[in-house]
Amino acid sequence: MAAGARETQEIVGARMRELRKAKGMTLQQLAGETGLSVGYLSQLEREQAVPSIRSLNTISRALGVNISWFFPDPDREASPEATVIVRASRRSALRFESGIRDELLCPTLGGNLEMLLCTFEPGASSGEPYAHDGEEAGYVSEGQLELRIEDETYLLNAGDSFHFDCNRPHGYANPTGQRTIVVWSVTPPHY
Helix, strand or coil, rough: CCCCCCCHHHHHHHHHHHHHCCCCHHHHHHHHHHCCCCCHHHHHHHHCCCCCCCHHHHHHHCCCCCHHHHHCCCCCCCCCHHHCCCHHHHCCEEECCEEEEEECCCCCCCCCEEEEEEEEECEEEECCCCCCCCCEEEEEECCCEEEECCEECCCCCEECCEHHHHHHHEEEEECCCEEEEEEEEEEEECC
């Protein structure tokens, strides 16, 4: 985990509340659109809860934005380097209640590829399998990753890599008591 990377809960609540109000939605209306409770949404807005990956995806769809909208901008300088390079101390990061932390390794999400540094705490999981358009590939740099694609489960160790079509229901987890780190690429950008 890079020093200086910003965490989700520092900004998700404020951005969520700002966008919800700009769209003229009440918490009750957002709850109706997302299937999430008013209490949980209120906790997120007040920075008293950390979102799950699934709930942040659901909220972003209901508010009409891409999930990348929630990635904090690390106050990047306007320089030629900022369009090409992401310094380790300046990464945007999202931390989820599931124990997964994603750091954005791309300077923008405007291209055809997204690259993340994903840290899975012991037992962290993406939850129920889900599908979306695109492809995913990754390299396990530390620990073990359990990758579920449809009815198959694969256990990857440090040094192993993967690639699959995201239209197939998939999920992932860290089945161990140690941290797992994966360099993950997604096309088109999912966040």
